[in-house]
Amino acid sequence: MKFRKHIGAELASELRAIKNRLHRHILDEIETLPSGNDEQLMQFVKDKTVHYIREQRIAINQMETEIVVKDLVDELLGYGPIDPLLRDDKTNDILVNGPHQIYIERNGKLELTGLQFIDNQHLLRVIRRILAPLGRRIDETSPMVDTRLPDGSRVNAIIPPLAIDGACLSIRKFRADPLTAADLLVYQTFDEETLALLRLAVECRCNVLVAGSTGAGKTTLLNVLSSYIAHGERLITIEDAAELNLRHPHVVRLETRPANAEGTHAVTARELVRNALRMRPDRIVLGEIRGAEVLDMLQAMNTGHDGSMATLHANSPRDALNRLELLSGFAGYNGSEETLRQQIASSVDLIVHIGRMRDGRRRVLTVEEILQVADGHYVTQSLYNFEPLTRLRPKLSKMAGRDAGSGGRRYV
Template identity: 55%
Template sequence: MRTSQPPASDQPAAPATDAGTATRPTAAAPTVAAAAPARAARPARAATTAAPAAPAKTAPTHLATPPGRDVVAPTSAAAVPAKGKPAKDRFDDLKGSVHEELLVQLGPKLYDANLTAAELEAMVRQALADVMAASDRPLTANDRQRITQEIADDILGYGPLEPYLRDESVAEVMVNGPFDIWLERNGKLVRVDGTFNDEAHLRRTIDKIVSRIGRRIDEASPMVDARLPDGSRVNAVVPPLAIDGSSLTIRKFATDPLTVQNLIDFGSMSRKTADFLEACVKGRLNVIVSGGTGAGKTTTLNVLSSFIPSDERIVTIEDAAELQLKQDHVVRLESRPSNIEGKGEVSIRDLVRNSLRMRPDRIVVGEVRDASALDMLQAMNTGHDGSICTVHSNGPRDTLARLETLVLMAGMDLPMRAIREQVASAVDLIVHQARLKDGSRRITHVTEVERMEGDVITLQDIFLFDNNAGFDADGRSLGTLKATGLRPSFLEKMAHSNVTIDPRTFVPESL
């Protein structure tokens, strides 16, 4: 096999290929080398001579991906693909040096438990101003302010996510790897330009979030549910489970929780429905709020809980504490995962059973998703009327089917009819919520759970969402929640709690 000769001293060297990229000698290579003197002698024809030879050059491997063939992403955290990585900021080197100098100056003071958040922020910003003033790099006032804010956000907060967490119009922040951040605004997903520096920067931010509430995340435990100090819910998944870099999802909750009037203004429910639900809560009915992911169940649960009289003892049970009840007598419980040795887990079911010994007037469960459904039904059937919980489902009938499935997860081997009798006896009302195509969150069903007829639980819709109005020019739903004209059978039960409902509440709007 012939090997290519080294270039002569008076000829330009061939362009070097990427490291580790092997190129096969081709017939075109000598042609290009031999044509070099001709191009020097005849510059006018150089372009035409070189053009045909260009396709013969071997492209680097990172550019020569065959059409239709996917590039397999690496699975290790250290080898996260750089696809989509933005251009390097011209101030990255300055931010890095200022950040390092700041850490050298402050050192362990950043972790001093005796410092309040306000004192720590004042100390960091003062040190940051000193370091920036000592820098000899000329900066405009806007650039100086931006760099100062970004470094402060990284040390005091959650780095690139801070601007979005401060933005009240943002409902959810979704991070799909270090270079891909999405937001939910007005029920719609929007991609933004903010990015992390790399995978390590994103992992430091995730560690900062989970460590503050005593949780951990690593290869041994690559998934975690946590919360921010303001109650926002956090879910994180890291490699090797997350293929394209760590995934972080933050469901924001407003500092000032939404009220029933807010939901009426947003069109989530009507005034008549709100008055009816308030009477149901005060009348100590057992209520289940159902719906899909992101449908607004927790917000509705918060509003319903606000109707509970302030002279009652309320016990809330959640995976990650999110409810923001304003009553005076509230006991908040939160489940706990197992430690690194696989011990110490306290489940929702354990907390529900324990709450029965705490003399509760009401039990509010953030979400029933496992065998705790059996204990919740037993609590509703043993004198703890007025309890409220949420369940994931697609509709009122599906809610009952899902409750049956969750009860079976308890492993008690109960007959299906016994389970359905428990459900029919315990649950009085299902409030189903959905997120519509236009992004709005609406209550679509307010349904009474009546009784067993044969082997089937009968349901009766009291309020139903009417889609007949269609959509406006901007694609927003014009539908409303309307009374069906049916009167619920639990009005007598509510009367025992001295709660009555105006009969006109159930008159359909069309009459």
């Protein structure tokens, strides 16, 4: 990558064409190499590449040859064109839409890179190389997979025939140094008053639900809030793919297990929540409420496990309450609507809504306290609201409610 910064687009395209010609040649040759370590394989690739360039009289200089060799080594021994992206600390998400389109997210904004896989088969080989050490497979009989890398990065892949335009790969990278409350203050995710409010809620053992859209920063906020839990308490985390990195000395981490090739032996979040209740937890932290585990989590929050936390996909506190009801219905809840609402109101103390602005920044938009249910309706109190300063007309203000800007604050 360090050389590619100094070459033009035309030369980069030329080198990519040369690399594509070399790719199949090296693949054929590498099958004759006895098993060895990575250094031996790298030297083998370099020798074969240099020999092929000389034999074919390809007009490229030493620097350009090094670029081709490095890219080939990444593709044959690493993760192809996304290998340098995985090593880049500034890249948060890697999104591969077929072999010829790779996007990344940096600072909350998507960017189209100039990187490409050679073809769909090349992309499939890289996906399988990622999954092999994890004991997971992907093929026509099992064309979707959701898992995580050893460093905690989350991986999702889907291949044809479900993905029409070629295999798709999404990687949410795991930060080696998780963001702290001080970092979020610098990034203006919240101000000091809002942080003090959230810290007090955690220390007072309020049950907190963090709601927001995909990529809004729910997990990051949950990590920060966990730092305010007293060190004498025992935490149990439950996730589909382990992403939480709680700043606490006593954490037991549990992770769901998908079904095997025969469709059996799956372990769901609901089963793990029920098991966690037998493990003497002081608080339970559920990575995301997305299914039948909602009823068990609400029950845990309401039966002696105060201070528990969870995240939920929702666009507002009101939407979060509606989604809890919807998921409870899917989970087989048979009671009345009012009884369910009373259960939710007595279980959840605060809903913290976090969103992503148009400029890519994440910001806490609302902190809503759930008080009670009266006449079949939730009674809530807004403790914090982020409001943009500019409001042109009612319809526009509703659309701009998550817009960027130097907004004001309103405490009720």
